Amino acid sequence: MAHHHTTPSLNELVTGVANRLKTAGTGFYLMVFIAAAVVLASAGTGLMAMIKGHEAYYNVYREVPWGVLIATYVFFVVSSTGLCLISSIGHVFGVQDFMPIAKRSVFLSIATILSGFFVIAFEIKLPWRMAIWNVISPNLTSNIWWMGTLYGIYLAFMFAEYIFLLMNKHRPAVICGFSGSVAGIAAHSNLGAVFGLLMGRPYWQGPYMPIYFIASAMMTGCAVILMFHILGYKINKQEMAPDMQRALEVTTKIGILLICVILFFTTWKLIAGAAGQPNGAFPVVQSEVVGHHAFVFWFFEILLGMAGPLVLFILSKGRNLKLMLIASLSMVIGIFVMRFNLVYLGQSLPVYYDLGVNEFKEMLRYSPSVYEWIITAGGFGLTALLFLIGEKVFDGHKVEDH
């Protein structure tokens, strides 16, 4: 197959973008407006908390210092890593069926990680110090240092990859895509290790977290790829070409497999936390399965996040786009709550629980403040905004023949 495109001039590109924006409907502009408003409200709230002191606005406290904003950050970087990994099956590792989803997925992996950074900037108390001291006073034993550094490298590679994809420079795009995947897996497993290597937190502790994070990222990647591709075609009111339909069909199949993998992981995590009633983990698993957190776990994490979508994906046979869209939306909601559960439950057992003192007899509770919810919504708003603008600016992320 030969190239049969000519490089358009800058003027032609600008005219094309302007035309696509002009012809977009009112609905499109309404969505852009809402997304932008949410991002602005979120940034305003975050800045206010940063200036006046987070403690007045956030419901996190000494014993539960990480709340919904950490969970949101984890959710977005999980999504980004997943988008990168699943899309790399095609354009990096050469599986033809996955090729059509490359461009939009790489673009969205950048959009989602930027959303993650946006939220974490308002979670960390003094983010500007990070920019200085992460560089001149690095702690090489710290997983959070590696996670941050490797995600920075990952973002650079994904940026470069997307630009090469736009320029149709296949070889450098593959090199950047491969490097981005390696950096992404390294960064993401280090994020798992941020939780997994804390000796005083038995629910998290162990090699499970880094492994689970990678598998879970790939599952999430399938959900967001399906969701954004189907939505993208709806927004652009385009007919889906057979090769794109085929790509979504195989993504659905991998999605089914990965849901089964994560259900399997989750099952054993629960059994390991229940059998022999291990100190530190058992009360947490108990509250998760039958206690005060059981509804959130069963309804959101299991039903909306995995079991429901699994059934819908199987029924859709990878071809019923409506079912696939419902399933992937449900998964995104469920997976978001899954991240919240992971972050919250690990902290829910007081470190002095086994000491049997009056102060720490009960499980610790946390529910986000309205300000934390607004900032969380801003993360979703930013992804939505970048997605919508991306559809018009990059013309539905059309894949050139090559």
Place this chain on the structure above:
Amino acid sequence: MNKNIDLNNLQNEGVENVPMQERRDFLKMGLAITGIFAGGTLFSAISTFNSAHASDFAKKYPYKPHYSMVMQQHRCIDCERCMEACVATNHVPQVHGAYRTTILEKETPDAVGGKREFIPILCNQCNLPQCTRVCPTKATYKDKTTGIVLMDIKKCIGCLTCQEGCPYNARYFNEHKKAVDKCNFCWDTRLSKGEKDTACAHACPADVRVFGDLSNQEDRVFKIVHQIERPVWVLRPEAGTRPNVFYTKG
């Protein structure tokens, strides 16, 4: 552009034909990738190997002076003068959740005799601290001379990972200092100025908090920790941080 590879008709070329250099390159790449994945973990494992399994006292207490505290738990009556002295000395803000030391209360309703006991807690100045390992910027670190876990507040980014890592709930975010705050055995407020004990130990009227130097065999803390008549323990030994705050009673 893409070569279409016919997977079904590929011949197995066997590995014996792969040149030595290519194998080496492949292995090197594998090692490099593994290194990146393991991140900081390998570093921390190496530092653990060096310091574990020391049996004699000099190795066990590597700092000079090796500051330590023993809580004679049975003597505590919860008068909270230690907490007041700490707040006054170290300017601990009076807001919910802000404290460097506190006293926990434990009730044993079916015990014979006394049914209540008080357990003072503070930073355990661990020999293998989790907080210093997880801090991304070395804003918290173990002092090389005294072994006290200190804060370099200008480096603290407020990620609060140290709070998650600490098995003793010894840390909180101080909005006035704009950094995580914790007990430092009154290093800046007393010890570095020539005082011999901490504010809390000094204020205790019941001789609960015995402060001293574990590297000195004549010191009172050394003698309490190394006698065998009364039980001596540490909190949460399973966290493996080798704390320097000990408890005893009876």
